[in-house]
Amino acid sequence: MHKYIIRRLLLTVVVVLGVTLLTFLSIHMAGDPTFFYVSERASAEERQAARERLGFDRPLHVQYFDFLFNLARGDTGNSLAHRVPAFDVVMERMPATLELTIGGFLLSTTVAFPIGVLAATRRGTMTDGTLMLGAMLGQSMPSFWLGLMFILFFAVTLRWMPVSGHVPFIKPLLEGDAALALSNLPNAIRYLLMPTVAVSVYSISRNSRLIRSAVLEVLRQDYVVTARAKGLNERTVMTRHAIRNALIPIVTVLALQFAFLLNGVIVVETVFSWPGVGRLVFDAVSQRDVPLVLTAVVLLSFLFVSANLIADLMYGFLDPRIRLE
Amino acid sequence: MSASQQPNPAMPASRVSALDRQIDEMYTPQSFLQRAAASMLQARYPVVAVVFLALIALCAIFATHLAPKDPNRVEIFLTLKPPLSTNREGDIEHVLGTDSTGRDVLSRVIYGARISFFVGLAAVGLGGGAGTILGLTAGYLGGRVDDLIMRLADIQLAYPFILFAIMMLTILGEGVLNLILVLGIGQWVTYARIARAETLVQREREYVEAVRALGATEWRIMFRTILPNILTPLIVIASFNVAGVILSEASLSFLGLGVPESVPTWGAMLANSRNQLLSGSWWLAVFPGLAIMFTVVSLNILGDWMRDFLDPRLRGSGQGL
Numbered sequence: 001m002h003k004y005i006i007r008r009l010l011l012t013v014v015v016v017l018g019v020t021l022l023t024f025l026s027i028h029m030a031g032d033p034t035f036f037y038v039s040e041r042a043s044a045e046e047r048q049a050a051r052e053r054l055g056f057d058r059p060l061h062v063q064y065f066d067f068l069f070n071l072a073r074g075d076t077g078n079s080l081a082h083r084v085p086a087f088d089v090v091m092e093r094m095p096a097t098l099e100l101t102i103g104g105f106l107l108s109t110t111v112a113f114p115i116g117v118l119a120a121t122r123r124g125t126m127t128d129g130t131l132m133l134g135a136m137l138g139q140s141m142p143s144f145w146l147g148l149m150f151i152l153f154f155a156v157t158l159r160w161m162p163v164s165g166h167v168p169f170i171k172p173l174l175e176g177d178a179a180l181a182l183s184n185l186p187n188a189i190r191y192l193l194m195p196t197v198a199v200s201v202y203s204i205s206r207n208s209r210l211i212r213s214a215v216l217e218v219l220r221q222d223y224v225v226t227a228r229a230k231g232l233n234e235r236t237v238m239t240r241h242a243i244r245n246a247l248i249p250i251v252t253v254l255a256l257q258f259a260f261l262l263n264g265v266i267v268v269e270t271v272f273s274w275p276g277v278g279r280l281v282f283d284a285v286s287q288r289d290v291p292l293v294l295t296a297v298v299l300l301s302f303l304f305v306s307a308n309l310i311a312d313l314m315y316g317f318l319d320p321r322i323r324l325e
Numbered sequence: 326m327s328a329s330q331q332p333n334p335a336m337p338a339s340r341v342s343a344l345d346r347q348i349d350e351m352y353t354p355q356s357f358l359q360r361a362a363a364s365m366l367q368a369r370y371p372v373v374a375v376v377f378l379a380l381i382a383l384c385a386i387f388a389t390h391l392a393p394k395d396p397n398r399v400e401i402f403l404t405l406k407p408p409l410s411t412n413r414e415g416d417i418e419h420v421l422g423t424d425s426t427g428r429d430v431l432s433r434v435i436y437g438a439r440i441s442f443f444v445g446l447a448a449v450g451l452g453g454g455a456g457t458i459l460g461l462t463a464g465y466l467g468g469r470v471d472d473l474i475m476r477l478a479d480i481q482l483a484y485p486f487i488l489f490a491i492m493m494l495t496i497l498g499e500g501v502l503n504l505i506l507v508l509g510i511g512q513w514v515t516y517a518r519i520a521r522a523e524t525l526v527q528r529e530r531e532y533v534e535a536v537r538a539l540g541a542t543e544w545r546i547m548f549r550t551i552l553p554n555i556l557t558p559l560i561v562i563a564s565f566n567v568a569g570v571i572l573s574e575a576s577l578s579f580l581g582l583g584v585p586e587s588v589p590t591w592g593a594m595l596a597n598s599r600n601q602l603l604s605g606s607w608w609l610a611v612f613p614g615l616a617i618m619f620t621v622v623s624l625n626i627l628g629d630w631m632r633d634f635l636d637p638r639l640r641g642s643g644q645g646l
Contacts, residue, residue, distance in 0.1 A: 011479070014476070015476075015479050015480050015483045016477070016483065018477075018479075018480035018483075019483055021478055022480065022484070023492065026492060026493065026496055027492065027496065029496065030495075030496035030497075076568050082606075084426075109608035111446065136622060136625060136626065136629075137618070137622060139621075139622075139625060140568065140572075140616075140617075140618050140619075140622035140625055141614070141621075142572050142575050142576060142579075142592075142595075142614070142617055143612035143617050144575075144576060144595065144612070145575075145595055145613075145617065145618070146581050148595060148598065148599060148610045148614070149610065149611075149614065151602055152602055152607055152610055152611075156602055156603060156605060157605075163339055163603065197332075259482075259485065259486075262485050262487075263485055263486055263487040263576075266485070266487045266488070266491075267487065267576045267579060267580065270579070270580060271599065278487075281488055282491055282580065283490060285491055285492050285495045293492070296488075297484075297488060299484055300488060301483045301484055301485065303483060304483050304484075305483045308482075308483075
């Protein structure tokens with residue numbers, strides 16, 4: 001088991017390195033980034049001076065290894081556009097993105113679970129049909145459109161909700177100001193509600209369908225028949241025998257959905273003018289802010305890979321028959 | 326099933342005749358298409374989905390004939406007209422209203438089907454084709470080639486797709502071909518993983534052994550012998566994948582990446598609608614979104630049916646949806 005974890009961690013490093021190399025190469029393939037940081041009428045000398053100042057005059061491999069060595073020391077270099085450490089710029093925005101992602105994760109898990117189990121236990125009934133039709137529709141709506149519809153309906157027409165805006169919760173928490181975080185909480189939730197629901201409807205639908213089929217699969221197993229045959233009531237059969245075993249495939253899917261959520265979050269941030277990493281990366285790429293793009297990509301892909309690793313480890317933990325080697 | 330096939334004296338006559346019919350059907354040779362049509366009619370929803378998709382496809386192909394107006398014609402005196410509003414003569418000129426520059430929403434929705442359909446199919450064709458070949462090669466050859474291809478796949482999986490797409494499209498610039506390329510690259514890993522896993526199984530089978538004993542080249546074994554036997558799950562995935570790609574394309578168009586402003590797309594229409602929401606111009610946001618939703622839901626229903634029909638093993642495996 002320990003060997004497996006170590007090997008997976010090594011693989012994680014390889015993968016994140018690959019991601020940085022890919023990002024680095026593609027951003028340089030687009031042409032000399034210096035042009036974004038000098039005036040259009042700059043002379044050749046001025047351009048050369050800027051190129052040297054920004055470090056773009058060095059050979060590519062030197063620039064890349066320089067970035068890696070500095071990264072290993074925890075130094076990501078200054079963002080070219082913001083002129084402060086790139087890490088700080090990303091971390092300034094990260095809490096808002098995490099609020100949306102974690103909120104979406106919690107919502108999609110807690111809502112999908114009862115829907116999936118209910119649909120499975122009522123298989124073939126009207127309840128099942130309605131829930132699954134809803135899930136099918138939910139899976140077919142772009143999250144950003146749902147966001148627009150929420151704004152139109154709940155903010156513009158009914159005026160129940162704010163159109164856009166953000167009240168920080170995780171950020172004061174990370175800064176150690178728990179009192180501020182707590183007093184912010186009610187408003188933070190108010191602003192979080194529409195974007196979170198918009199982000200998670202796809203996951204809720206997908207997960208409830210998967211949970212339904214996982215539970216149905218388990219209900220077919222001999223041990224469930226045995227449990228029923230020995231006279232256990234349906235509730236005990238479901239909670240002690242069926243759902244527990246259905247959890248194995250479900251947990252994997254839940255951890256893997258992190259990727260889907262993050263993709264949705266980046267687009268939905270635009271709809272609600274949410275001050276997260278999504279917009280930041282978008283602007284950084286258009287401005288060829290190399291250090292900032294690299295830092296954001298490293299941090300986000302690290303989040304990604306960690307979520308997948310946790311999913312794999314949970315898999316082995318929930319089902320001891322699965323030996324991770 | 327086995328219990329119901331036992332002769333049962335208590336079974337009502339109607340059920341016996343139903344059973345008879347079922348047995349008759351089982352022994353009547355039918356073509357693949359006949360069986361597909363019968364299964365589709367029985368499931369009902371897929372029929373509706375096919376009809377709707379056919380309509381959208383017609384819109385895409387004959388947009389120039391079907392659209393009532395030029396989708397890019399700006400009419401500055403007719404901006405933000407609600408749907409079904411009448412002109413001075415009492416005629417309805419714009420069924421679905423006009424946008425902030427007076428362009429006809431219905432015409433733009435019809436034209437928007439073109440990009441969604443074309444990009445969806447082309448990107449899945451590109452990504453599916455490349456992924457299948459790479460997965461097949463990795464699975465069949467094994468060793469270093471396998472390691473290289475699968476590590477590439479791991480790296481791509483760790484890369485949030487939307488970030489990758491934003492980066493590539495900013496760098497490559499706008500254009501339908503770039504959009505197809507980026508969306509295609511986003512899909513190959515799924516196909517490669519499945520093709521590889523299936524190849525690993527098929528490679529050890531006797532029929533492959535037999536073909537090899539006959540002196541077939543490696544190339545022939547891979548593409549003529551193994552490939553046809555691993556296609557079914559890949560086709561099932563592809564049908565869901567078109568839906569996924571259409572959603573991604575809409576997201577990218579919404580972010581202003583992808584095709585030039587002059588080409589109407591559903592995603593870009595939604596992006597433009599955002600600024601008009603506060604003034605209550607609901608039709609700008611509702612109709613393109615409904616077009617996306619109905620197209621994608623139809624593709625998903627069709628995918629569901631195709632999976633059950635072609636490869637019931639995949640049911641509940643989390644593949645596709």
